[in-house]
Amino acid sequence: MYTLSYRYKKYACLLFLLGAAIAGYAQQPASFIHISDELVNNEVTSIIQDKKGFIWFGTRGGLHRFDGYEMKLLKNDFSKSNNLLSQSVEVLQNGKKNIVWIGTKSGGLSSYDLTTGRITNFVNTSVGNTGFNADYILSLLDTESEKLLLGTWKGFQYLDKSTGKFKILNSTWKTFDIQTDGTNGYWLATNSGLRHLNSQLINDQVYDFGIQGINVSSIVTDKENNCLWLGTWDRGLIKFNAVTKEFKFFRHQANNDRSISSNNTYRLHLDSKGTLWIGTWGGGLNRFDRSTESAEKMDLSIPGVFTTDNQIILTIQEDPSGLLWVGTDGAGVFKMDLNPKKFFNIGYKANVFGGTTHILSVYVDPFNKLWLSTKGGGIQYSADWKIFSKLKITAADDLNTPNIPYESRSFLQQEENLWIATNKGLIRIKNNKTITGQYELFIPDPMDSNSISGRKINAIAKDSSGRIWIGTQENGLSFISGFDKRNKPLFKNYLPSYGVKGALQNERVSCMLVDSKKRLWVGTYKGLHLYNPVSDNFRFYVQTDEPGRSISNNTILCLAE
Template sequence: NYVSNLIQDRLGFLWFATDDGLNRFDGYDFKVFRNNPSDKSSISDNSTFAITEDDSGRIWIGTKIGYLNCYDPVLDKFTYWKIESEITKDNSITNIHIDKKFNVWIGTYRSGLYKLDTKTGKTLNWTHKNDDPKSLSNNYISSIVEDDFGNLWIGTFNGLNQFNPNNSNTHFVKYFFDKNNPNSLSDNIIWGIAESKSEKNKLWLGTANGLTILNTETKNFSRINIPNPDNLQFGNGTGTVVEEIVDGESVIWINSYAGMLRYNVTRNRFDRFLSEKDNPNSLTSNQVNNIIKDRSGVLWIATDNGLSYFSQKSIKFNNSLLFPDRSVDLNKLDKLNVKAIAKSSDGTLWIGTDNGLYFSNNVNGKLFLQKYSALSSENIWSLTAGNLNDLWIGTYGSGLFHLNYKTNQLTRHDILLGVIKSTSRNFVKSVFKDDKNNLWIGYWGVGLSRLNLSTGKVQNWLHQKDNMNSLSHDDVWTIFQDSKKRIWIGTNGGGLNLYDESNGGKFSHYSFKEGSKSSLSSNSVYSIVESKSKNFGNNNTILWIGTSNGLNKLIINNSDSKNISQSDVKVTYYTTKDGLTDNSIKSIVEDKNGNLWLGTSSGITLFDLSKNTFTNFSTSDGVIGTDFNFTSSFKLNDNLIIIGSTVGLNYFNPNRISQSSYKPAVVLTDFLIFNNSVKAE
């Protein structure tokens, strides 16, 4: 599992140096090159460590016992040389560099720097000599980089060396850490050097105590300290740097022995990503040996415990690497059935599960999810937050609760006591607080209640078979107030209801009609949201209705009146025939671009309204679970949406979920005659 180094070659293959051979990955399969004692054209040994590619496409590999290998992909053969040392028997090769004149430079673990003549097999060797101030500063070579002037910059475990191989006089110019000079190296132990891809004459130097930037033209150094508030071992150290631009901001990724670091240069912000035991989307280990970014944008991460890879285009959901600003550990809800989400006026996030109520709590400046002890065993079905320090909580079997989270006072309210004898009154499927300080409560089987929180007055509605203006069904699953202050009620079996306060309160019904393309697609209504997008015109109200048989769009001719006729409403709907992965639309949330994110019974679906297309996401995209809950979704901000499933909470940035436009080249990996591989001669 020990992966020491990795590269991507010109054909697109990924190469990984490991303790058990050289691995090549073509995007589908791994091919492992190991030593075969009976084949002189095989690799010298299996303990591969350093790796690079030359301009002709050959792969150069250094091993831990001092062999330099050259793999010719055309002939599928290895040639190798033993790099002898007078200092150590094994002479581990730590770094390989092919310069602009095709010279092969070799860095070693304890024997300094070598230059190989591949025609004769002879080497030149430079080492540290205590009595020679012009010699190499240290015999441990961690990295070799060539600048635009032809200079070699050599990182060691005791300073940085500049070497011009074109000069007849061998002279290493050395640079060291100076505690009295803030413009010197940040530490003498150099783990890695990377040439900047965005700025000319700039090198990133990863040291045991932070990053150092070197201008190779002016020879000026500047330091960047690495925050390590948790005092992690090796927490101040850095290695190789990979640059990229994310959302117009300069970002670098850095490997270390204390996880992987992301440094937002634009914001001067560091974020550290560590291996998390219970998070399958975290790093495989905190010891990150090296990182690269391939041509499709994927980061590949070599660790002492295997390989990790990360891409905002592949692992789209629940990837902490995409969310440096995510302040709450949402992974704590893993395997819990997340049924309700609300955010109170003080910014607290409340999450209802089948195993109690959770909330975000500020501890020493950090936000953590904490379980609310008084409701620790309750099955939470619904939540709504007001603006007076109150949270209303609907449960499965225990009724309705009110929590004043400022005073921590919890009160149970039995609204239907004395009205409904059935224990069904304790199954509160939906709660909603409107703009007039009314609390609406939807029950599983016993209708709808409205509690005036100012007066305490309660009004109840049940379905009446002989009253066409009554509630259409007694299973009330969702309640919503639109921008015109109209109250909409979704039922399980009776379709959609619009409440009319006039004439003592009556309900207009919108339901499924067999054979009609202008009715709702189902009478089971799970979720309701209003579009805030202006794409539909200012004279219309658009409601999106999630049902058991597709997504419905209600276009309502705009009127400030709460009384609208059936002719004012136009209904269209979408099903699996239009691209949905499943017709059961449990939850809906709209992003800042007016697109809809749907929690279904078979994953998460994006409805791009500008293109009128559906894109479906599943566990292969990082989605936790496949079955989602009714109305259990929430937009925390423009960059973070959360959706509850039956086995956890999903979070994602809707702005960073896109399909890759990268098209890899077609490469032949084998040639067979009668099912036998044929090698080129």
């Protein structure tokens, strides 16, 4: 018997929930991540996704790398040589050549090599205009050239990546955002308006929109509408046409719930669907419709928690899968799915399943045929997902239990054969794009030691070697070891031997999983089993009193990775 580490406990699930999503945007985010989910700090200042797919969260307590399951923390630790100089991360930038650039609030600039894991720090050592002179980094942009542009609390400068040397271009612009202009120049959001730099990094244009000393905090390029959207401090949202120089302000209106919720439009993001997201400082998250020029405030409430920390939005980032990540100033990270989920019903009104709408299992084969097992309606299939045919079972195969219809909870296609695990035996059908042939039924035969161990089958799976495994309700586990001259499958059976090390410990196999490491896991009503193909036996995991090292229940109903 073995205990199970935390990493593998998430494979064993005791309840399967099927949820429905509503088409369009949900008013609440899909989920949120905060300190109780291993986030070191709830002030999330910057979010990016690197070239390998990892999500990075910059926080006031360190830098997190999230793989979808677990958090890895990088923070200031003087006991380590490979170390960030400050744990207060302000901005992240996906750089060239597998580099993540890290701008901090009090420790200057660092870089992280995704290939080697090496951290390189650039320290404030200059009092003049010849070197790096800032601890507080506000914005970063890695250009196509060897220049890394930096907006800092002490102005605007760049790092020549080829030489490792810095050059200060201005010591007064607090530069909150840097974006390309689509050619060879750059737009800068500064504490003295919107500035444009040409390809030589010379400031050739300044726009204050009629407000001296306007703080521009964020820039979004809108190619569809040929304009820039600008976030500001206390001046609302600005739509600016850089060609005609025309601009328009959008401000909060107390009696208009379709206006923006705050004039502190701190962070902007234009998503892949064309929606402009406005992260405000004090007014939460707004969704802005560019066609109607109207806003809607999003609900970022956390069930059972009252907080105003979700009203300050520090960063907004969309990943390639269509998830919108929103970092806040104390409420952690919120995640929203931008892809609307649409469901359509098959067969309920038309009653195409023979008088039942109780669906036990669903399977789409490699040829896009839809297979269903129903309660009372047998096993059915459809090539067009509209007209269904019922798998016809002969009277001889129904002789002993004619009043109990065939039901299945597991299907498996292997080459041109579809295997169906049923409550009355294992079915094999020749199945390809054009043909769904006659079935064959395989059941236990007391006179044949190579027959399947049990008739009622709960699960079927194929391991990395191509073996087909069959888990039964009352007779343990089997796999197909080969075929005879008539192409009839030969089975090797594993019957339970209670208390015997390496043996199956329960006759009732409920589910199976072949994980990403090509290992076969077997769930039973008395614990979890891991098959060892070298020794041809099982490692056994059960619930124990050891906290954090045990599965929570011995009844395993489903497995997932």
